[in-house]
Amino acid sequence: MVIFPILIVISIILYVYYKVAILKSKDGLTQHYFNARSRICLGSFVLLFGINQYLFYLTTISLFIGIIFLLLGGYQAYDGFKEVKHYRKEWRRLHPNG
Incomplete structure (x- = not known):
């Protein structure tokens, strides 16, 4: 099964990408949004790693x-999805024309 290692590498790369994007951003709302996205990537990494190891x-x-x-990866991903949904709605509320 070569698909799980590929997905694991992609998720860890995206996790690092979003963590670096947090450092580049100055807006607090954008930082929270990127942190939520990084939690989804971290959750998918842990989840896929658990499946792959078994x-x-x-x-x-x-x-x-x-x-x-x-369980840990699913919780991280679920919590990240809820946060992304919240911060996306909040960003659209504050920037109605953007």
């Missing part, structure tokens, strides 16, 4: 660790 080793201990990673 599929690679296929042991009971990797199943338990994979479940923990799935």
